[in-house]
Amino acid sequence: MENPADQRLQKAMPILKAKLEGAHQDLKTSIDRVSSTVDAIEGNIADILRTLEPLRGGTAILQVKLVSNPANNVAAFPSCSSTVTSEARSDQPSTSHYKMRRGLESVKELWEEWSVGFDGGTPVRELEERYAIISRSPA
8 A cells, every 4th residue: 555645646746747837838928028128129229229330430421311390480480301321432531539419409400500610619511522422412
């Protein structure tokens, strides 16, 4: 005759095995979901880094798109939108020391940075001439 403890273990083992398999499957499903999320985040980070590289390297091309105001009030221009593209000429010197002023709110401020510069800085127009950078798409 078997030991009563052995008999209880033999009855409990299939139940314990089933519970462990269920917990293992739940854990595997959770890990797969987390892995999928991490993969998506890595892809997003790679996209962001590809977008930032021209900005950090000074090779970004800024395109300003002006939207006409229905009220024809030039002083209250709604906004400027910009698109950063990664097309740049590889033979041009680095201009990474120049940082465009953040927080431009009007076309007038954008024009001032273009034509005379801000805070004693070099105007963008001169930088384009000096480094042969084209910031406008050809018409």
